Amino acid sequence: METLSAEDLLGPLNEFEAKHVPTALYVRGDKDILKQGARVSIVGSRKATPFGLARARKLAARLAERRSVVVSGLAEGIDTAAHTSAMEYGGRTIAVIGTPLDQAYPKQNRELQERIAEEHLLISQFAPGQPVQRQNFPMRNRTMALISDATVIIEASDSSGSLSQGWEALRLGRALFITKALTENNAISWTREMLDHGARVLSDETFQDFLDCLPERSEMELDVALPF
Amino acid sequence: MSRFPSELPFFSLLQYAPRGTSETSRQSREVVHAIKTDSNWKVQGQTVNVIAHAAGRAAEAMTAADILVPCLGPNALLIPMPRSSLQKPGALWPSLVICKALMAEGLGADIDPCLRRTVPVGKAATAEPGGRPDPIDHDNSVVVKKASLFAPERIVIVDDVITRGSSLLGVFPKIVEAFPGIPLNCFALVRTISEGDIDAILAPVWGVITSENGRRLRRRP
Numbered sequence: 001m002e003t004l005s006a007e008d009l010l011g012p013l014n015e016f017e018a019k020h021v022p023t024a025l026y027v028r029g030d031k032d033i034l035k036q037g038a039r040v041s042i043v044g045s046r047k048a049t050p051f052g053l054a055r056a057r058k059l060a061a062r063l064a065e066r067r068s069v070v071v072s073g074l075a076e077g078i079d080t081a082a083h084t085s086a087m088e089y090g091g092r093t094i095a096v097i098g099t100p101l102d103q104a105y106p107k108q109n110r111e112l113q114e115r116i117a118e119e120h121l122l123i124s125q126f127a128p129g130q131p132v133q134r135q136n137f138p139m140r141n142r143t144m145a146l147i148s149d150a151t152v153i154i155e156a157s158d159s160s161g162s163l164s165q166g167w168e169a170l171r172l173g174r175a176l177f178i179t180k181a182l183t184e185n186n187a188i189s190w191t192r193e194m195l196d197h198g199a200r201v202l203s204d205e206t207f208q209d210f211l212d213c214l215p216e217r218s219e220m221e222l223d224v225a226l227p228f
Numbered sequence: 229m230s231r232f233p234s235e236l237p238f239f240s241l242l243q244y245a246p247r248g249t250s251e252t253s254r255q256s257r258e259v260v261h262a263i264k265t266d267s268n269w270k271v272q273g274q275t276v277n278v279i280a281h282a283a284g285r286a287a288e289a290m291t292a293a294d295i296l297v298p299c300l301g302p303n304a305l306l307i308p309m310p311r312s313s314l315q316k317p318g319a320l321w322p323s324l325v326i327c328k329a330l331m332a333e334g335l336g337a338d339i340d341p342c343l344r345r346t347v348p349v350g351k352a353a354t355a356e357p358g359g360r361p362d363p364i365d366h367d368n369s370v371v372v373k374k375a376s377l378f379a380p381e382r383i384v385i386v387d388d389v390i391t392r393g394s395s396l397l398g399v400f401p402k403i404v405e406a407f408p409g410i411p412l413n414c415f416a417l418v419r420t421i422s423e424g425d426i427d428a429i430l431a432p433v434w435g436v437i438t439s440e441n442g443r444r445l446r447r448r449p
Contacts, residue, residue: 011268011269014277016320019318171318171319172265173266173319196313197313197314198312198315226259226269226271226276227255227256227259
């Protein structure tokens with residue numbers, strides 16, 4: 001395990017990014033995953049519907065195929081579907097967890113967490129031994145927004161932790177997409193407000209727009225002069 | 229009589245090619261992404277804010293011999309273009325960040341974030357041609373809440389990226405109404421080259437947006 005600052009891990013931050021940045025990040029795995037490829041968070045409900053799980057798997061697979069990095073929170077439901085599908089399709093994945101690295105939540109994901117730590121990248125902002133509290137998870141969601149170039153909310157109720165990530169993505173000026181099925185669900189009320197504040201609808205018709213808004217991050221630019 | 233001028237000049241500093249395939253085009257997309265997210269880059273061990281770097285280039289351009297009429301300057305009140313969506317306080321506002329960087333280079337007298345979006349409009353950069361907001365949509369979706377105590381010598385509306393010029397043209401009438409008789413210029417840090425590749429990202433130029441009653445927009449170059 002390494003202990004790093006967010007700037008060590010992500011590069012220099014702007015004032016908006018620095019506002020909620022954790023004092024330290026505890027990291028296991030391959031940090032080079034951060035150097036190339038757009039990072040996309042796929043987030044949503046723990047108690048997801050079969051349709052939501054299928055959408056998460058399909059999106060993670062498409063991102064893996066284009067060498068983007070799938071970021072999620074290693075919770076059950078949408079998160080687990082996103083991580084496992086990215087790995088299944090030969091992609092890279094980052095798990096940003098709400099517990100210290102030496103704990104697993106839910107416990108049934110301990111094996112998956114260990115695999116991500118060994119083959120991909122596992123990040124927590126909570127020191128080993130620190131107690132797990134309810135507020136860890138929205139804090140983790142803000143950190144996940146910071147790490148990600150874009151966030152996609154697959155399924156989420158009015159009380160879902162994914163909403164805190166969505167609002168943080170908008171605050172940071174990062175792309176936020178909400179699945180079309182969610183925007184057509186009259187039982188939830190938050191989608192309209194997020195759309196009014198800059199979120200966009202993700203559907204087959206807008207998928208290319210979604211890809212177009214992702215950066216083509218390459219390692220080269222870190223060592224050359226600015227191109228203008 | 230139309231609320232919108234038939235010709236609106238603008239100055240832009242950089243260009244980018246969203247669909248180009250050359251290395252310069254690819255780099256231009258990275259630059260625009262960095263501007264939209266106010267990114268700092270690590271360049272040869274140094275932290276460089278991309279917007280601040282661009283503002284330095286703007287200062288150089290304003291004194292270049294071939295720019296006969298400077299757009300920005302120390303007597304200009306800078307007005308940032310609002311985002312196409314509504315915005316919560318404390319959220320990143322790229323045009324405001326650009327204004328601050330221009331001020332730091334001595335290219336503005338003050339900033340007045342007086343243009344506020346009250347209704348969201350579709351994003352021009354990602355909308356299909358038929359679905360892009362027209363100037364009238366921008367006109368109907370903004371209000372001006374002036375903070376400046378004194379009348380400025382001149383005004384510059386500052387935008388991050390110009391595509392067709394619909395937003396600049398659209399907010400023009402309300403700015404003119406709020407600041408009657410004050411000379412007004414438009415500045416866009418980046419202009420979109422919709423088709424093909426570009427040879428260079430830095431390409432300072434005066435351009436013009438033409439329209440017929442706020443419709444049939446054309447931007448040159």
